[in-house]
Amino acid sequence: MLFASSIALLLASTAVHTASAACPHMLSRRDARVLPQGHPAVDGSIFARDNAQGVQGSVDLNSLEKDLTKLFTTSQPFWPHDFDSYGPFFIRLAWHCNGSYRVSDGRGGCDGGRIRFAPELTWADNANLDKALKLLEPVKAKYGAALSWGDLISFTGTTAIKSMGGPVLGFCGGRKDDQNGDASLPLGPSAQQQAIHECPINGECTAPLGPTTIGLIYVNPAGHMGVPNPVGSVPDIRSTFKNMGMDDRETVALIGGGHAFGKTHGACKLGPGKCGSGPDKGIGRNAFTSGFEGQWTGTPTRWTNDYYVNLLKYNWTLFEGPGGNPQWKPAATDKLDADDAHVRMLTADVALLHDPVYLKLVKEYAADVKSLENDFARSWYKLVSRDVGPATRCQGSRVPPPQPFQNPLPAPPAKLANFDAVRADLAKILTGKAAIPGDGALGQYYGALFVELAWRSAATFRITDHFGGANGARIRLSPEKDYADNVGMDKVLEVLSAVKSKYPDGLSWADLIVLAGEVALEHAGSKPLHFIGGRVDAVDGENPAPRTYYSNATVAARDTMQVMGFTPAHYVALAARLRSPSQQARLGLGAKTYTSHVDAFSNDYFKILLQNHWVPTDVVSKTGAKQYKSDGYGEPRFVTDADLALIWDPEFRSFVEKFAQDGQLLQTVFVEGWSALMKADLVGHNDLAM
Ligand code: HEM
Structure with a gap:
């Protein structure tokens, strides 16, 4: 369970059960040690x-x-x-x-x-x-x-x-x-993987799936869809390694550096366990693993750059290996070095000769072992x-x-700002007692926008690989500042800039963004949020890009919950954060009507979701969300499919119902979820850590 708290116990019957079904990482709290940043x-x-x-x-x-x-x-x-x-x-x-x-x-x-x-x-x-x-x-x-x-x-x-x-x-x-x-179920093959992203033809899977073929770590060694054409293998290699986060240089260094060692196993056509006879049947020289047979270099237990040297030196010729699969060996006319009698290549190796960028790197590494080593x-x-x-x-x-x-990230400053003073300055903005740059353009009440900024900044966090989050304040930098969902956040930063410049030392943007969100929430009536400072500002680097590949809003919501590391209860509760429809509309975020009281933290949002009948409109927001209109009761309200996913999914809906009925319960769960997210990327404070 994510949080050791009374409310988590209150919700235990549903939350524990569903957390384990959804993501095993959430079964228990796993604190990182308290370590200084940097x-x-x-x-x-x-x-x-x-x-x-x-x-x-x-x-x-x-x-x-x-x-x-x-x-x-x-x-x-x-x-x-x-x-x-x-x-x-x-x-x-x-x-x-x-x-x-x-x-x-x-x-x-x-x-x-x-x-x-x-x-x-x-x-x-x-x-x-x-x-x-x-x-x-x-x-x-x-x-x-x-x-x-x-x-x-x-x-x-x-x-x-x-x-x-x-x-x-x-x-x-x-x-x-x-x-x-x-x-690992979302990696496939599984129903979860199918829901997140289908791969109609195995062998031609595309991002966000990692490999082209589910069940392979990389690409088909025999060539695209098993066709031994090195040219056809090039795009598979490039896309697979790119999905893994590797560029061309890293790709070529890894493949040839890895294949400096060892061999492939495919001693005969009979398959695993069946080659050879006697005590070493199916093992040792009779092993069958991939069904290919051979080694890449003459010295497979010694580090060399011979993989690249061999690729360039010999004329690689297609043949059927002893395992019955297409492989490549030096041409009969090639003069082999003494220990190269058994050198072989896979189609995916020979492919490195058939792309100009890869070939250049192969030549570089063949000529310069130091460059390869680096x-x-x-x-x-x-x-x-x-x-x-x-x-x-x-x-x-x-x-x-x-x-x-x-x-x-840079090292944190030796001394942090006086956060109580910063709080007081933020409170002045919220109560309309501070002069604001461009005042009026965004409306009178800034609390909802501060909360939105803190949320957008922190919600990039992924429990899956611990990247993203509020620390670094990369929401100020490209590409994050330009993401469709962050429309208008630059204007909110502008509002905060007066506070920022008052504390030239010891107040990072990252801390200010989080603190502004928390002061706004408390100002609107949330329980105390126990701000923790010490974040720093990045000068470069990227947070993970938005995941825009989902087939529908419900899948998107459930998957986002898992990737962020939340339980359903906390994920739903966080959706109740303050959001001002009029300000969001002014910022170009599309008309949404969450509540009539933007300056009060309440469960209105859940009541509105439940108490209306929603009909689709033709409007699609800049962020691709489909807009729905209320039909029948009172003034018309607008929400998106991302909002409605919370009532379309039965498990989420059960929490929407609980929170709509019990505002105090919402408060408690919200504060847990919010606090955990805001410090998820602070080493030593991570309640979401796997
Ligand atoms: C073995 C393919 C990338 C390291 C193998 C085998 C195949 C293969 C088919 C034989 C397995 C067996 O029958 O025992 C590929 C392909 C790659 C790739 C298609 C990418 C295009 C890499 C990378 C590394 C690596 C990136 C490490 C950095 C190894 C090693 C072996 C091996 C060390 C030998 C294992 C042994 O001797 O038992 N590879 N590989 N490979 N691969 Fe790769």
């Missing part, structure tokens, strides 16, 4: 954490590395290693655990360690990775609850690269394990750390300096 978490060779899901204590990464290095070279009869090392196998495990991450909604990734469960473990691409997990069991048992599976898998892959001479930037620890694989180390770290969130969430002794993908 500092890597813990010093020494130890990382530690404390949460309700049983990850406690600390892990000595040096000792863990030693144990793993021994594990890599100790072959186990149930799944013997290739070339005297499990290193490449574990790199594949870490890659597949992390490669499910998608930027669209921050879902996927290794945080949660869900590759241990269905649906991920049953994906075709993850064949035989159950063996890799089994090999890790003794290490997991040794470190127990102090080491999550997510951290173990990612650290093992990173250590494997290092153990074979590859470049490593560092390690960001701090993943927490899920209890089951449910949070790019691979960075890209691997990004691949395996992306879903942990900002660098401030990374724990352990090997955390490198914050990277651009982590959207780092």
